Amino acid sequence: MNSAVKVPLVHITRRKNIVWYRAWIVRVVAVIMALILCGIVTMLLVGANPIDVYKTMVVGNFGTARKIWFMLQDLAILLIISLALAPAFRMRFWNLGGDGQALMGCLGATTIMILFRDSMPNWLLIICMLLAALFGGALWAFIPAFFKSKWNTNETLFTLMMNYVATQLVAYFVVFWENPKGSSKIGIINQRTQLGWLPTIGGNKYILIIIVAVLLTVGMFVYMRYSKHGYEISVVGESEPTARYVGIKVRKVIIRTLILSGAICGLAGFLLVSGTDHTMTTTLVGGRGFTGVMVAWLAKFNPFFMVITSFVLVFLGRGASEISTMFGLNDSFGAILTGIILFFIIGCEFFLNYELHFRHGKNKEVQ
Amino acid sequence: MKNFKKVLALLLAAIFVVGILAACSGNGGGQQGGGEQGSEEQGGGEQQTTPEEGGEQGGAETTLKVGLICLHDENSTYDLNFINAFKQVCSELGLVEGESYFIKVNKGENEECYQAACELVDSGCSIIFADSFGHEDYMLQAAIENPDVQFCHATGTKAHTENVANYHNAFASIYEGRYLAGIAAGMKINAMIEEGKITPEQTKMGYVGAYPYAEVKSGYTSFYLGAKSVCPTVTMLVTFTNSWYDETLEKTGAQTLIDQGCVLISQHADSMGAPTACEAAGVPNVSYNGSTISAAPNTFIVSSRIDWAPYYRYAIDCVKNGQPIDVDYVGTLETGSVCLTEVNEAVAAPGTVEAIEAAKAEMQAGTLHVFDTANFTKGGETLTSYLADVDDMGDFAPETEVISDGYFHESEYRSAPYFDIDIDGITILGE
Numbered sequence: 114m115n116s117a118v119k120v121p122l123v124h125i126t127r128r129k130n131i132v133w134y135r136a137w138i139v140r141v142v143a144v145i146m147a148l149i150l151c152g153i154v155t156m157l158l159v160g161a162n163p164i165d166v167y168k169t170m171v172v173g174n175f176g177t178a179r180k181i182w183f184m185l186q187d188l189a190i191l192l193i194i195s196l197a198l199a200p201a202f203r204m205r206f207w208n209l210g211g212d213g214q215a216l217m218g219c220l221g222a223t224t225i226m227i228l229f230r231d232s233m234p235n236w237l238l239i240i241c242m243l244l245a246a247l248f249g250g251a252l253w254a255f256i257p258a259f260f261k262s263k264w265n266t267n268e269t270l271f272t273l274m275m276n277y278v279a280t281q282l283v284a285y286f287v288v289f290w291e292n293p294k295g296s297s298k299i300g301i302i303n304q305r306t307q308l309g310w311l312p313t314i315g316g317n318k319y320i321l322i323i324i325v326a327v328l329l330t331v332g333m334f335v336y337m338r339y340s341k342h343g344y345e346i347s348v349v350g351e352s353e354p355t356a357r358y359v360g361i362k363v364r365k366v367i368i369r370t371l372i373l374s375g376a377i378c379g380l381a382g383f384l385l386v387s388g389t390d391h392t393m394t395t396t397l398v399g400g401r402g403f404t405g406v407m408v409a410w411l412a413k414f415n416p417f418f419m420v421i422t423s424f425v426l427v428f429l430g431r432g433a434s435e436i437s438t439m440f441g442l443n444d445s446f447g448a449i450l451t452g453i454i455l456f457f458i459i460g461c462e463f464f465l466n467y468e469l470h471f472r473h474g475k476n477k478e479v480q
Numbered sequence: 481m482k483n484f485k486k487v488l489a490l491l492l493a494a495i496f497v498v499g500i501l502a503a504c505s506g507n508g509g510g511q512q513g514g515g516e517q518g519s520e521e522q523g524g525g526e527q528q529t530t531p532e533e534g535g536e537q538g539g540a541e542t543t544l545k546v547g548l549i550c551l552h553d554e555n556s557t558y559d560l561n562f563i564n565a566f567k568q569v570c571s572e573l574g575l576v577e578g579e580s581y582f583i584k585v586n587k588g589e590n591e592e593c594y595q596a597a598c599e600l601v602d603s604g605c606s607i608i609f610a611d612s613f614g615h616e617d618y619m620l621q622a623a624i625e626n627p628d629v630q631f632c633h634a635t636g637t638k639a640h641t642e643n644v645a646n647y648h649n650a651f652a653s654i655y656e657g658r659y660l661a662g663i664a665a666g667m668k669i670n671a672m673i674e675e676g677k678i679t680p681e682q683t684k685m686g687y688v689g690a691y692p693y694a695e696v697k698s699g700y701t702s703f704y705l706g707a708k709s710v711c712p713t714v715t716m717l718v719t720f721t722n723s724w725y726d727e728t729l730e731k732t733g734a735q736t737l738i739d740q741g742c743v744l745i746s747q748h749a750d751s752m753g754a755p756t757a758c759e760a761a762g763v764p765n766v767s768y769n770g771s772t773i774s775a776a777p778n779t780f781i782v783s784s785r786i787d788w789a790p791y792y793r794y795a796i797d798c799v800k801n802g803q804p805i806d807v808d809y810v811g812t813l814e815t816g817s818v819c820l821t822e823v824n825e826a827v828a829a830p831g832t833v834e835a836i837e838a839a840k841a842e843m844q845a846g847t848l849h850v851f852d853t854a855n856f857t858k859g860g861e862t863l864t865s866y867l868a869d870v871d872d873m874g875d876f877a878p879e880t881e882v883i884s885d886g887y888f889h890e891s892e893y894r895s896a897p898y899f900d901i902d903i904d905g906i907t908i909l910g911e
Contacts, residue, residue: 294900297691297693298589300617394614
């Protein structure tokens with residue numbers, strides 16, 4: 114230790130390339146380590162058998178046919194919102210307004226559903242609801258995009274704040290259409306007539322939503338990978354000056370992409386209102402606009418990987434809820450386990466991007 | 481370093497074995513071979529399969545299974561009140577959590593409630609309860625789809641008009657409990673005048689309500705009338721949070737009322753917000769849903785609450801014996817559904833317990849009616865007739881005459897309250 118140059122204990126360098134299968138081994142190991150830590154935490158805090166806990170998580174998702182459908186529906190909605198966010202993020206536009214955009218979709222669909230239920234045939238009503246939802250979502254994304262492209266406002270804050278505006282708007286209209294008076298809830302809309310409800314396929318209201326999610330996944334993959342728009346998005350994301358240099362109209366790309374992003378969020382809102390819940394509440398989207406950010410990032414904006422990451426998150430969420438029911442625990446315990454697992458999953462991305470070098474031991478890498 | 485690698489390899493191998501074991505036992509519990517990929521087709525193929533209750537429990541077919549769906553968890557005083565009663569009755573019946581009784585918490589007033597109800601059906605429950613007003617439509621939907629299971633919804637209004645045989649509403653005559661708690665409040669205010677802490681002109685109470693909805697209005701009006709019965713000059717200021725559970729709003733709501741000169745606070749909202757605000761300001765508090773004495777030892781007077789245990793006992797018994805459950809169940813003082821917590825003698829005025837007991841005896845004898853038209857006015861006039869929207873069809877049209885024999889008949893034409901008259905002496909903040 115007499116050397117003149119002070120070597121830090123650990124120094125971090127960027128990893129150049131990692132073979133895909135090694136990357137996946139690291140991820141799998143991370144998940145397994147997370148599960149082991151969860152097991153230890155479970156035993157220490159609750160005294161339950163961790164294997165039973167994991168079993169309960171699986172049962173919570175796959176226990177019965179009905180549970181599988183619920184899980185797939187949950188997965189589909191989360192995936193759609195994540196897909197909506199992906200192009201914006203690829204463009205390095207931090208759209209944190211997925212919740213608000215989806216809520217505006219809900220509001221658009223609900224408005225048409227309530228105001229025009231008696232004045233047009235059901236198929237037309239559903240189409241109008243869809244258009245209103247797409248418009249609502251797109252509008253909520255267009256506003257921050259417009260300000261960003263015109264005055265370079267901070268889109269992170271802007272989109273975040275738009276969530277609160279949307280929540281308050283929905284709260285206002287919930288009171289406006291409340292039933293019964295004073296209760297601040299709308300309840301199931303058109304429960305008797307089922308006007309504005311998406312048709313069921315074989316008595317199952319989830320299949321259609323799942324089909325939409327599958328189509329959208331493929332569509333988004335093609336759009337981002339093979340279309341001119343997709344190319345422009347990635348160039349703008351890499352470097353705005355470059356994009357400008359090669360003649361891409363950056364402002365136009367930003368606005369166009371955000372309108373798309375918001376409209377797809379609006380679609381998710383439409384599916385919630387027309388497809389499953391048939392009501393509107395301020396918590397209907399349930400933070401999926403934020404969970405979707407994680408889904409999209411973890412999958413590096415690849416729509417097919419997003420299917421996997423959104424499955425992981427939905428699995429953890431539903432599993433956690435099942436744990437709390439079966440073991441008589443608070444929901445928070447499930448949240449702790451989910452937190453541990455996500456910590457490892459996100460943490461391992463660090464080791465995939467960077468290498469650690471320790472001072473002694475001749476630059477031995479850790480992972 | 482070589483050793484390190486070996487250890488690491490061993491460790492990893494061990495981890496994999498554990499992982500695989502976990503995965504295997506996990507799949508065994510669910511459906512066979514249900515890997516992540518296969519799940520989609522499997523769901524479609526086995527749509528008609530009945531849940532696996534019979535196979536797992538073998539001979540234990542007689543074991544009754546029951547479920548409860550809650551809007552929040554035990555951090556909400558409202559939900560805690562349901563959870564405690566439910567657990568109490570289940571343990572009386574020898575049921576075990578996670579095996580024969582299930583509690584689903586934090587289920588929103590949307591599709592989540594429906595899904596929770598369906599999952600409870602799949603777990604083999606033969607009777608399912610829900611605790612929040614907004615759960616009603618989703619419970620009803622689940623009831624229609626699962627006719628063999630009984631669905632009991634607390635605080636709802638639709639059972640008596642929807643005619644779904646396995647769907648039931650329940651409530652309690654909690655307005656009587658609130659009236660009794662109001663007596664404690666009125667006596668405290670009288671005592672404060674005697675002690676010279678306030679002048680007789682300052683007899684203003686504050687009330688933090690959730691929604692401007694009949695259930696809340698009926699509650700605060702009966703509380704006010706109870707206080708007024710012992711302190712005739714009392715007035716009340718009401719603020720709404722527009723949420724059943726919002727600790728911050730309830731706290732600031734209570735603080736606003738205190739700043740407006742309210743000398744005593746009560747609430748109908750489910751967090752500890754109002755009691756903690758009262759404790760901080762040293763303002764006496766009459767609570768709801770259960771004792772809040774631990775959070776407010778120096779200001780808590782008494783709390784009224786609905787004890788749901790008698791209803792749970794009754795409804796589960798009905799299922800056991802194959803008897804029909806009341807479409808609208810109203811728990812009363814007699815059934816033990818309406819009760820008061822112990823009075824905090826350190827804060828309450830002397831003689832409070834005796835005064836409450838006397839009024840309670842009168843109520844049970846039928847000589848005291850909470851909504852006696854002689855005791856309140858609207859616009860300076862005594863009411864002789866009032867139409868209430870009892871059959872809650874979404875038409876907002878009142879159709880039932882509820883005043884007769886000199887009093888407003890609350891919770892008689894359906895279990896959920898429908899008293900929604902803005903009476904004199906109560907002011908709503910901002911109006």
